[in-house]
Amino acid sequence: xxEMTYLEAGALxxxxxxxxxxxxxxxxxxxxxxxVFGQYKGLQAEFGPERIVDTPISEAAIMAVATxxxxxxxxxxxxxxxxxxxxxxxxxxxxxxxxxxxMFGGQTRVPLVVREPxxxxxxxAAQHSQSLEAWYVHVPGLVVLAPATPADNRALLRAAIACDxxxxxxxxxxxxxxxxxxxDEPEPAPIGKARRVRExxxxxxxxxxxxxxEAARAAELLAREGISVELFDLRSLWPWDRxxxxxxxxxxxxxxxxxxxxxxxxxxxxxxxxxxxxxxxxVARIGAPRLPVxxxxxxxAELEVDAxxxxxxARRLLERPRRA
Amino acid sequence: MAExxxxxxxxxxxxxxxxxxAIAEVARAARAAPWPDPALAWTDVQDLGAELRxxxxxxx
Numbered sequence: 369x370x371e372m373t374y375l376e377a378g379a380l381x382x383x384x385x386x387x388x389x390x391x392x393x394x395x396x397x398x399x400x401x402x403x404v405f406g407q408y409k410g411l412q413a414e415f416g417p418e419r420i421v422d423t424p425i426s427e428a429a430i431m432a433v434a435t436x437x438x439x440x441x442x443x444x445x446x447x448x449x450x451x452x453x454x455x456x457x458x459x460x461x462x463x464x465x466x467x468x469x470x471m472f473g474g475q476t477r478v479p480l481v482v483r484e485p486x487x488x489x490x491x492x493a494a495q496h497s498q499s500l501e502a503w504y505v506h507v508p509g510l511v512v513l514a515p516a517t518p519a520d521n522r523a524l525l526r527a528a529i530a531c532d533x534x535x536x537x538x539x540x541x542x543x544x545x546x547x548x549x550x551x552d553e554p555e556p557a558p559i560g561k562a563r564r565v566r567e568x569x570x571x572x573x574x575x576x577x578x579x580x581x582e583a584a585r586a587a588e589l590l591a592r593e594g595i596s597v598e599l600f601d602l603r604s605l606w607p608w609d610r611x612x613x614x615x616x617x618x619x620x621x622x623x624x625x626x627x628x629x630x631x632x633x634x635x636x637x638x639x640x641x642x643x644x645x646x647x648x649x650x651v652a653r654i655g656a657p658r659l660p661v662x663x664x665x666x667x668x669a670e671l672e673v674d675a676x677x678x679x680x681x682a683r684r685l686l687e688r689p690r691r692a
Numbered sequence: 693m694a695e696x697x698x699x700x701x702x703x704x705x706x707x708x709x710x711x712x713x714a715i716a717e718v719a720r721a722a723r724a725a726p727w728p729d730p731a732l733a734w735t736d737v738q739d740l741g742a743e744l745r746x747x748x749x750x751x752x
Contacts, residue, residue: 530723667730667733
């Protein structure tokens with residue numbers, strides 16, 4: 369075991385994959401000097417400018433080049449700097465990369481990883497703070513991953529690079545300095561498997577990305593009140609671990625989904641609806657209000673899905689009878 | 693803001709002293725100004741269908 373940050377774990381995963389497979393390469397803006405957050409530091413020195421490629425400032429061009437290169441047999445890792453900026457490349461990702469396998473009848477695959485730093489990062493404001501995972505989950509052909517810990521950032525990025533379909537890989541900016549134990553040998557993190565963070569019997573709580581840590585704090589708050597929460601880190605949003613979530617909700621009789629993204633049309637709605645349809649148990653969601661993320665800290669705090677708000681949502685859900 | 697590295701990573705040329713002084717003055721004024729009312733987060737979004745602040749959601 370080694371302790372490292374979430375950022376370092378991602379850098380390690382990419383370096384390991386590049387050492388193991390010469391077809392793996394990365395491209396994006398500022399990669400030569402280590403990436404905008406430092407997550408590519410030292411990689412160009414090791415692998416050279418032909419495998420850690422600095423690009424012009426054009427997300428559309430980056431995604432188009434990577435999609436074509438993936439179809440021709442390489443395994444590109446695209447860096448979009450901010451999930452918000454990736455919207456400039458949505459046509460190449462959604463209309464080309466996600467559809468190529470289907471439209472060419474399986475004659476081509478697109479083994480592409482799109483790294484998109486997501487979420488609020490203190491005072492990054494409306495155009496640098498969004499959580500848009502639900503948009504990608506909606507698109508057939510895309511895999512969507514959102515790790516919450518250093519160990520998962522290493523293991524899931526390796527899994528994403530090994531995947532033969534395009535993967536939208538959402539790393540949370542607030543987690544870059546987050547430390548954690550990472551196994552010396554990469555443990556496989558199968559795409560589509562949730563991680564049970566905490567066992568419990570009164571309520572199933574599902575979260576992903578940075579919200580997992582707020583959800584864990586909420587579970588601690590509730591435990592002091594005698595409320596037992598079973599918490600899952602979904603990790604993989606598409607495919608998502610229906611078996612684990614449905615099994616838990618069947619035992620606890622209630623489901624709460626918490627996410628940082630806007631609640632309206634969020635992926636929490638899909639999880640909650642699935643559990644309601646399959647089990648008929650009471651479900652609830654908590655996400656951000658449908659507002660742009662403000663720059664000012666007190667205004668930004670209005671939108672937080674933090675431990676106190678998650679715990680409050682759990683208490684409201686517990687007031688409802690187990691069976692609807 | 694001291695722990696943030698984004699601006700440093702993106703700086704490609706040193707700022708001229710007068711620009712640096714102007715920025716420092718604006719930052720000083722901003723730091724001295726009161727925080728805005730949190731209710732402002734719920735304004736200036738759109739005319740139809742704008743999100744409503746849930747009752748009891750205000751802090752402090």
